[in-house]
Amino acid sequence: MELWYTEKQTEDFGITAKIKETLVTEKTDFQDLAMIDTAEWGRMLVLDGMVMTTVRDEFVYHEMVAHPALVTHPNPKNVLVVGGGDGGVIREVLKHPKVEKAVLVEIDGKVIEYSKKYLPEIAGELDNPRVEVIVNDGYMHIHDHKNTYDVIMVDSTEPVGPAVELFTKGFYQGIYDALKEDGIFVAQTDNPWFKADLIQTVNRDVREIFPIVRVYGANIPTYPSGLWTFTMGSKKYDPLQVEEASIPEFETKYYTPRLHKAAFALPKFVEDLVK
Amino acid sequence: MELWYTEKQTEDFGITAKIKETLVTEKTDFQDLAMIDTAEWGRMLVLDGMVMTTVRDEFVYHEMVAHPALVTHPNPKNVLVVGGGDGGVIREVLKHPKVEKAVLVEIDGKVIEYSKKYLPEIAGELDNPRVEVIVNDGYMHIHDHKNTYDVIMVDSTEPVGPAVELFTKGFYQGIYDALKEDGIFVAQTDNPWFKADLIQTVNRDVREIFPIVRVYGANIPTYPSGLWTFTMGSKKYDPLQVEEASIPEFETKYYTPRLHKAAFALPKFVEDLVK
Known part of the structure; x- marks a missing residue:
């Protein structure tokens, strides 16, 4: 089974990244937070459905x-x-x-x-x-x-x-x-x-x-x-x-x-x- | 029904674009050719599964x-x-x-x-x-x-x-x-x-x-x-x-x-x- 993180960067376009492991998904006091380990970019911090940072880039x-x-x-x-x-x-x-x-x-x-x-x-x-x-x-x-x-x-x-x-x-x-x-x-x-x-x-x-x-x-x-x-x-x-x-x-x-x-x-x- | 063009740019990462209309898909003598009208980028020429050009960019x-x-x-x-x-x-x-x-x-x-x-x-x-x-x-x-x-x-x-x-x-x-x-x-x-x-x-x-x-x-x-x-x-x-x-x-x-x-x-x- 393959899991992919897909982010709609606009209504009509996005990126998609293969997930190795989902480490955290949590609703904080301020936003939705996810920490995902991806195959291409390594660990990735996602806030409110937007990539904030990845280990690779x-x-x-x-x-x-x-x-x-x-x-x-x-x-x-x-x-x-x-x-x-x-x-x-x-x-x-x-x-x-x-x-x-x-x-x-x-x-x-x-x-x-x-x-x-x-x-x-x-x-x-x-x-x-x-x-x-x-x-x-x-x-x-x-x-x-x-x-x-x-x-x-x-x-x-x-x-x-x-x-x-x-x-x-x-x-x-x-x-x-x-x-x-x-x-x-x-x-x-x-x-x-x-x-x-x-x-x-x-x-x-x-x-x-x-x-x-x-x-x-x-x-x-x-x-x-x-x-x-x-x-x-x-x-x-x-x-x-x-x-x-x-x-x-x-x-x-x-x-x-x-x-x-x-x-x-x-x-x-x-x-x-x-x- | 929504159709999306998804291109794996690597094994583990790709882009995805909403399709308005697929105009051509054809196997030429040299490669697979597609012409797609996308919502974000306008018409898009795709060869062998790779975006070659889009009207917008x-x-x-x-x-x-x-x-x-x-x-x-x-x-x-x-x-x-x-x-x-x-x-x-x-x-x-x-x-x-x-x-x-x-x-x-x-x-x-x-x-x-x-x-x-x-x-x-x-x-x-x-x-x-x-x-x-x-x-x-x-x-x-x-x-x-x-x-x-x-x-x-x-x-x-x-x-x-x-x-x-x-x-x-x-x-x-x-x-x-x-x-x-x-x-x-x-x-x-x-x-x-x-x-x-x-x-x-x-x-x-x-x-x-x-x-x-x-x-x-x-x-x-x-x-x-x-x-x-x-x-x-x-x-x-x-x-x-x-x-x-x-x-x-x-x-x-x-x-x-x-x-x-x-x-x-x-x-x-x-x-x-x-x-």
């Missing part, structure tokens, strides 16, 4: 959330990750020795618990002494911490369920206020093939708040369309002004100094969404 | 086969497309006014016939007077035309069925000989997530023949992993030496002058395959 998303902003900021001492309870972004953040403290604010403690248990390759650094893990609403945390962070990363689910408020203009204003005077924020902003409207709306909102706004992309095979976008808002530093030769060495599987600027060169139809 | 593949090489060559008068019976690459080639003649050599006349009938947005330029369409084996054509072409593009299926010989070193040597002394060739070379070995083998073979070898990528949602690679072999001109400002304007939906060089900035794990 997680490095793309986590590296591309963390490194472009941390390389752009000259002195990122205090970093906040909103969401990201699997710990993958935190792991990448810690590769930057200038980071003294990385705070993770995840609303759903079950995501942290099951990631630690079943995804140790991803969540292993959550116990690092430079990390503070807080189980709380990121929106509230942002509003309680003015002028605090050098870099804020929003590693949220899609704008359904608990993440809806993380795609509002009020949230972006809160992020602006929680950043120091030269702070940078970055958020995952879904894909341009099926969610063009979302990318446009976020871009318009962030432009009204931050003086420098840049969008970049990365290939993530298990995410809808395989092309994921990230929106960066910055008060002072422009990621496009980073000199390739000035980027320090750290171990990666996706990000490279050469890719740093190249990731901001968008396909024409995506460029048209955000110009 | 075809522009990515066709632009990215054609433009990087044609922008790199200063005077691409004579262009050969091997395969590509749907006509999409030819349509893009004709956007370059320096191209005097574009020859299409497709082994399977049925691909041309059904593309003209069901995919007029893609195949419409096959009747252009600058185009010569030949139904023949590309391998034979290459070997019968020494020192003939400025640019050769290999728009093949995966290396199964009729396309197997189009991934051999003997074929690349034939291409080298069919090119003029400053010629350039480009081939689609599958994806790095599931076909890393293929990319490595092609790269090694092409390096033994061409002095300049470059690999670039593009996001194609309906192709396995969403990240497609293209390998370029050049006798004289380096695509990385093209000045962005020198690239002429032509209408595209994916390719841009800025993306020209950026497409060659590969993810680390892909760079490692071809260095």
